[in-house]
Amino acid sequence: MSTVRVNLLPPEVEQRRRARRATFITAAALGAWLLVLALLYVLKLGDVAEARRERDQARAEVTRLQAQLDALEPFARLARQVEARNEVLAAAMATEVSWSRVLNDLSLTFPPNSSLLTLSATRAADDEAGQQTETGAVGAEGAIAAVEFSGYSVERYAPGVEVVLLRFDEVRGLFSSYLVTAAKELRGETEVTNFNGSVQLGEEAYTGRYAEGLPLVEGLQ
């Protein structure tokens, strides 16, 4: 048997009840939301504290390492001294030419029927920046020194003087030999052909020995 429920209360009472319920649900939801926010905030505070702790640890480690580095300062000074001296040596000797090698190679190459009487080699001047300039002779691009020579050959112009010029160009570092004059001459009782001219010395004559300073200290910081 079914029963019929009849609300005899005025409708305003039901409306007020619904409104109170909605207000309650809203307040509860708002409170829950605030709780979530508070929880998130607490978690964030934990993250911040963790980040601060890590920062403090890193800072302490830096302080410890810095103290360790400070204790090694005498060695840092030593390393700086060596580095500076290496740089000074490399800069000072950057344009070193091995004249002993040039002269030795020349003696090994020079034809036996000829003889040099004078030889004069002058390195081109350094420019304002300390870099060496070229000799400026025609056909002597890349030359770092001009070599002037005079001598004689017991042979005639050819093959005597011709071979001398060819041999000059065979010497490592020398190129662009140039004859200025050649003439017959009586030397003692022998007729010879004297000559004078010039030849250029190229960049390959640089030793590069000091490019890194002293080899023993190469690789230092």
Added chain:
Amino acid sequence: MRYRGPLVGVLVGVLLTAAYWFLLYQPRADEQAALQSETAELSAQQQQLRNDITALEEVQANEVEIRQALARLEAYIPSGLAQPSAIREFQQSADAAGVEITSVTFTEPEVVEEAPETGEENTALVAIPVTMVVEGGYFQAVDFFRRLEVQGLRAVLVDSVAIAEGEDEFPSLATTWSGQLFAVVAVPPEPAVTASPAPSPAQAGP
């Protein structure tokens, strides 16, 4: 009117969330980011310091060899003009090569412009121009140059070489070379640049 309460609630929630975000959460998030950034910088600094320490510990471990290298460097380019040792070295090289030094001329040292820092305060690299004439055979002269280049303790930069018949006639040759020795010498410190004082009103012109 039925939804006024929830609407007000939602509005209050939005307002509170915004206030929470801007006044509470975001400042903490910024603080955390700043701390993490600082930590990252400190970690990089630590790595740099560790690298420096490792390098210096290597220097420390090889101190003897490095001091020997420094001594060699200071022999190549000494502190001070050190002419006596240079002359001794020239003489030893000449004797060993079999040439005779006829003359040696030093001119005034000159500061090398554009030279690197010497690593010592108030010092500079100077070049000492030198010209020397030696008498001897061709191969003796070659040997003399070889000794200057590779056997000498002092760095010698030979700029020019001139070989001609010597006074004793061929095969004796007079070899004239000119070049430079180097030294690190004390130089007066650069005067500090100070701004000229402004004229006082009494000194100022009419």
